Structures are given as structure tokens and as C-alpha cells.
Amino acid sequence: MPHYDTLIQNGKIVDGTGNPWRYGDVALAGDRIAALAPPGAIPTENAAQVVDATGHVVCPGFIDLQSHAILPLMVDGRCVSKITQGVTTEIMGEAWTPAPVTGRNTDPLANTLFVLRISDAWQERMRGWARFGDWLQAMEEHGVSPNVGSFLGGGTLRTVAKGMDMGRPTDEEMAVMRRTMAEAMEDGAFGVSYALIYPPDSYTDTDELVEVAKVVSQHGGVYITHMRSESDRLFQALEEALTIGRRADVPVEIYHLKASGPTNWWKMPSTIARIEAARAAGVDVTADMYPYAASGTGLTAILPTWTAAGGRLFETLRDPEARARIHAELESGGGDSRGLTSDAGPEGIMPIGFEKEENQQYVGKRLSEIAEMRGQHWLDAAIDLLLDEGQRISTIYFSMTEENVRLQLPLPWVKIATDAGGFDPEWAKPLGPYHPRAYGTYPRVLGKYVREEKILTLEDAVRKMTSAPADRIGLRERGQLRAGFYADVVIFDPETI
Numbered sequence: 001m002p003h004y005d006t007l008i009q010n011g012k013i014v015d016g017t018g019n020p021w022r023y024g025d026v027a028l029a030g031d032r033i034a035a036l037a038p039p040g041a042i043p044t045e046n047a048a049q050v051v052d053a054t055g056h057v058v059c060p061g062f063i064d065l066q067s068h069a070i071l072p073l074m075v076d077g078r079c080v081s082k083i084t085q086g087v088t089t090e091i092m093g094e095a096w097t098p099a100p101v102t103g104r105n106t107d108p109l110a111n112t113l114f115v116l117r118i119s120d121a122w123q124e125r126m127r128g129w130a131r132f133g134d135w136l137q138a139m140e141e142h143g144v145s146p147n148v149g150s151f152l153g154g155g156t157l158r159t160v161a162k163g164m165d166m167g168r169p170t171d172e173e174m175a176v177m178r179r180t181m182a183e184a185m186e187d188g189a190f191g192v193s194y195a196l197i198y199p200p201d202s203y204t205d206t207d208e209l210v211e212v213a214k215v216v217s218q219h220g221g222v223y224i225t226h227m228r229s230e231s232d233r234l235f236q237a238l239e240e241a242l243t244i245g246r247r248a249d250v251p252v253e254i255y256h257l258k259a260s261g262p263t264n265w266w267k268m269p270s271t272i273a274r275i276e277a278a279r280a281a282g283v284d285v286t287a288d289m290y291p292y293a294a295s296g297t298g299l300t301a302i303l304p305t306w307t308a309a310g311g312r313l314f315e316t317l318r319d320p321e322a323r324a325r326i327h328a329e330l331e332s333g334g335g336d337s338r339g340l341t342s343d344a345g346p347e348g349i350m351p352i353g354f355e356k357e358e359n360q361q362y363v364g365k366r367l368s369e370i371a372e373m374r375g376q377h378w379l380d381a382a383i384d385l386l387l388d389e390g391q392r393i394s395t396i397y398f399s400m401t402e403e404n405v406r407l408q409l410p411l412p413w414v415k416i417a418t419d420a421g422g423f424d425p426e427w428a429k430p431l432g433p434y435h436p437r438a439y440g441t442y443p444r445v446l447g448k449y450v451r452e453e454k455i456l457t458l459e460d461a462v463r464k465m466t467s468a469p470a471d472r473i474g475l476r477e478r479g480q481l482r483a484g485f486y487a488d489v490v491i492f493d494p495e496t497i
Contacts (some may be wrong), residue, residue: 004029004047010039011053011491016060016466016480018459026058028487035483053491057458060466060481061088061488062442065224065288065473066255066417069146070098071116077144079422081439088488089478090422091469093151094226094255095195099129100184103160103176110164110311111155113198113297114421115353115391116431133187146422147488149475151224152184154194155201157212164311166203174211181215190473191221195255196228196237197301199308206240213248222473224253231260231343231399234267238274245283253472254287256419257408260295260399261343268404272411279413286472288415289408291444293400295340296419296435298392299351299382302341304329314390317383327379343399346371346378351385352433353394359385363432396435409445409455415468416445416461447497458494 006028013024013036025042027035035042044050067090069079082090098108108126129135132152139148161176162169169177181192192212194201213223223244227237238254245252254275259268278285300313304326307316316322330341340349346368354360362370362385370385371378386393408414420438428434436444442465449455456464470479477485 002046002048003027004034004042006049006051007042007044007047008051008053008058008489008491009044011056011058012494013481014057014059014459014462015482016462018463018467021057021459026481026489028489031487033481033483033485033487033489036481051491055493055495056491057462057494058481058489058491059462060479060485061490062086062416062465063089063091063469063475063479064418065091065253065415065469066094066419067092068094068114068419068421069148070096070150070421071112071114071118072421072423073139073144073148074118074122074142075116076422076424076427077142078424079144079146080424081420082418082422083145085439085442086465086490086492087146087418087422087442088490089147089149089475091149091151091190091473093153093189093193094224094419095153095155095193095198095201097132097135097150097153097156098126099132099135100156100160100180101127102130102180104163105156105159111159111198111200113195114394116421131187132184132189136188147478149188149190149473151191151193151222152181152189154192154204154209154212155198157181157184157192158200158204162200164200164309166306166309168205169208174208177208177212178215181212182219185216185219185221189221191216191223191250193224195226197226197305199305202228202305203309206243209244210247213244213250217248217250220474222251222253223248224255226255230258231264234259234264234271235274238271242274242278242283242285245278245285251284251472252286254285256295256417257287257289257414258295258400259404260340260397262401264343265401265404268407272408275413286413286415288417288469289405290417290419290437290441291405291409291449292435292437293398293402293405294435295397295399296437297340297395297397299349299386299395300392301395301397302330302349302379302382314387317387323380323383326383330379340397340399344397348398350396350398351382351393352396353392354385354432355389355391359389360432394432394434406449406453406455409449410460414464415472416441416464417469418442443497446492446494451494451497
């Protein structure tokens with residue numbers, strides 16, 4: 001009887017640690033890596049299945065530290081666009097999680113960052129997830145292809161205690177947040193995640209974030225953040241993140257490190273220097289990134305954050321006085337935020353996530369073009385489309401520079417993540433186009449930046465996709481090709497990927 005289920009032979013083994021590659025064989029038994037050996041050392045008759053990996057790299061499965069697969073996994077548990085680019089572990093939770101549904105958080109879908117229609121059955125099931133762990137248990141029962149884990153969404157946490165109200169929490173509301181955060185950590189959360197440009201996360205102040213992060217620290221977790229600004233106030237936002245790390249004594253992870261907007265591109269070298277100075281002074285801060293010079297989020301990101309106060313975004317947008325205030329703030333640069341408007345400008349904003357048939361004519365066109373087609377000011381065109389669609393409208397923002405992508409990638413403390421969901425073109429195509437990072441993040445790094453431009457070595461690129469994210473969040477027995485570790489294994493052709 002064979003000792004192993006699968007024997008992968010003659011591969012170029014890149015073990016995930018950053019060590020030099022070597023030729024060898026990998027034997028798998030059940031869900032574990034049973035052995036690594038020199039080529040031919042394990043007889044083929046000892047395996048039920050033999051895979052010839054000649055000319056291919058064999059490495060650990062990729063770990064996506066910023067996945068938005070929460071809703072896609074409910075639609076299709078296979079996560080095809082991720083599995084086919086080598087992702088075997090999805091770490092979710094930026095700003096929003098579908099649990100816990102308790103306290104003032106009565107609508108689990110109210111603050112999703114990415115819109116995707118799910119069945120009535122799933123929506124009803126979600127309303128019963130009173131604890132964070134109820135959602136993770138439901139995913140296990142549902143059956144999904146990748147491994148899944150998550151941070152607690154900071155916006156969800158705040159909604160439990162305070163709803164969508166602006167302002168500082170009361171002592172009682174803060175106590176609710178501490179208790180809910182502790183319960184989530186007990187249920188397996190890796191920490192807490194805030195996206196501080198989106199309501200209600202944007203309604204928090206530093207003191208509130210520190211108090212929550214202290215609970216995370218007590219449980220050995222991580223504070224992970226989409227910083228309050230990645231453009232005009234980038235330095236101030238970074239200092240806030242570092243302050244939270246110091247005051248709460250908590251590891252800090254920065255989502256998709258970037259300098260957004262042409263007037264801010266020069267800030268990246270200084271941002272890197274500030275992070276490295278903080279690390280030298282003892283602050284445990286690292287970051288991740290995706291390998292593209294365009295970002296993706298909702299069209300609503302161009303709006304001042306007060307427009308979503310009280311959960312009344314669309315009601316506010318219908319108010320002529322509110323619209324006039326939006327115009328005044330965005331055109332003058334005043335108010336609490338100019339959103340992504342100043343970063344990309346209407347010429348660099350491309351709405352793509354339209355649901356209504358009559359709006360499909362705008363897919364792939366810049367907001368400036370759409371405004372011209374409609375005979376409107378670009379801001380009025382955006383607001384009217386948001387009202388017409390009744391949803392955030394997935395949008396691409398061309399606001400970064402390739403030079404900074406190349407500058408950031410080799411940094412030893414920067415990891416690779418997608419900032420995307422998982423899709424199958426068979427059912428996702430009718431939803432319209434999507435940011436290419438959902439399908440191509442890891443292949444782009446390995447093909448463009450490793451093979452073609454040689455900005456990274458193969459070994460370091462794989463480390464940034466595997467052991468580095470695993471080590472960052474304390475994910476045990478994954479992220480390396482090592483005997484006894486889980487058999488999350490990827491095979492690819494380095495000459496064609």
C-alpha cells in the first residue's frame with residue numbers, strides 16, 4: 001500500500017523561507033507535507049499519484065492578507081480567480097465582516113465594501129450570526145476551496161456599539177466595543193481591521209482606535225489598517241498608525257501601502273524612511289501592497305465622509321443643500337475630505353460596476369467622458385449615477401505611479417496581497433469588468449517583476465506571498481514547504497507565468 005497520496009517529482013523547490021531554491025521531490029499524505037527529498041529519493045511505487053514537475057517551481061500556497069472574498073465565497077465556494085493564481089488561504093475582514101450581528105448592527109450587509117448580490121437564504125442565515133465565530137463556522141459547514149480566516153471588521157465593531165452615528169463613543173459604547181473585540185479574538189480573529197477612509201471607520205478618532213487595539217494586543221493579535229489618508233495627509237496618517245502601535249503595544253500592518261495622486265508621489269521615499277525609522281525604534285510595523293498603479297473601490301469614495309452619517313447616504317445625496325455643500329467642499333479642497341477626487345481627478349476615475357442595463361454604456365469610460373455624454377458637471381454625473389444605481393458602483397482610480405510600485409516591492413517588510421474578491425468568469429462576467437488584481441496579482445509579480453524586470457528574486461517574491469504573511473498574523477504550519485506543515489502547494493512554470 002502506498003505511503004503517500006501524492007509525490008511531486010523533479011521540481012524546483014522554493015520553500016517560502018527566502019532560502020535558495022533546490023531541485024527535489026515533495027511527498028504529500030492526507031492534508032500534510034510528509035517529506036521533502038532529493039530527486040528520485042522516494043520510489044514512485046510509494047505514492048498513489050505522481051506529478052512530474054520538471055521545469056516547474058514547487059512552492060507553498062499563497063496567503064492573501066487582504067482578501068474581499070466574504071460574499072463571493074457565499075456565491076461560489078471555489079474562489080476560482082484566486083485558486084487559479086495560487087492562493088490557498090484567504091484572510092478577510094477589511095473594515096467589514098458579516099458578524100457579529102448584534103447590538104445596533106442589525107443589517108449585516110449595510111457597510112460592505114464590495115457589492116455582490118447573495119441569496120435570500122444566505123441573508124437570512126447571516127442575521128443569526130450573533131458572534132464572530134458563527135460566520136467562520138458557517139463557512140466551514142458550507143464548504144470552500146481555500147482556507148479562510150479573518151480580522152474583525154472595525155466598522156462592524158463600531159456599528160455594534162454606535163450604529164452609523166458620528167462622534168466619540170460613550171463609556172458604555174466603548175465597553176461594548178472592548179467586550180465584542182475580546183469575544184472575536186476568542187473566536188479566532190487575527191485582530192482588528194479598520195479602513196479609515198470609509199464610514200463608519202472614518203468616524204473613529206485615535207483614542208478609540210487605541211482602546212480597541214489594546215484588547216487586540218492582550219490577545220496577541222494585529223492592528224491592520226487602510227490608513228486615514230494615502231495622499232495629501234499621508235504623513236499624518238502614517239504617524240497615527242505608528243502612534244496606535246506605540247500606545248497599544250500592538251503590531252501594525254498597513255494595507256496596500258501607496259502614495260496616491262501625482263502631487264503626492266514624491267512622498268513615498270520619505271514614507272519608507274519613516275517606517276524604517278519606527279521599526280528601528282522598536283515599533284512592529286510592516287505593510288503589504290498589490291503590483292498595480294491603479295486602485296479600486298466604490299465611486300462613493302469621492303464623497304466627503306459625512307454624507308454617510310446615520311446610514312443615510314442616498315437620502316443625503318438627494319438633498320439639494322447637501323449636494324451644494326459637497327460641491328463646495330470638493331471644489332475648494334475644504335471640508336473633512338476630498339476623497340479620491342484630488343488623487344485621480346475625473347479623468348482618472350473609471351466607474352465599472354453598473355448594474356442597470358441603461359448604464360452599461362458608461363462601463364470603461366472615465367468620469368470626465370461620462371459627464372460629457374450626460375451634459376453634466378462630473379460631480380453631478382457621479383451623484384446622479386449613485387442615486388440611480390442605489391449602490392457604491394465599483395470604480396478604478398488611476399492615481400499611483402509605477403516607479404513607486406518598483407520602489408516598494410523589494411522592501412523586506414512589504415508583502416503581496418490582492419485587495420480583491422474571488423470570482424469565476426462564468427458567473428461574474430454579467431457583473432461587468434473588475435480590477436485585474438482579482439485574477440493576476442501573484443502571476444504579475446512572478447512574471448513581470450521577477451522574470452522580466454528582475455526587481456525581486458524568485459525566492460524573495462515567494463516569501464512575500466507565503467511565510468511572510470503567515471508569520472505576520474501567527475498562522476501556524478502554513479506558508480512553508482516543510483515536513484509536517486499543511487499540504488498547501490502551488491506548481492507553476494516560471495518561464496510562462
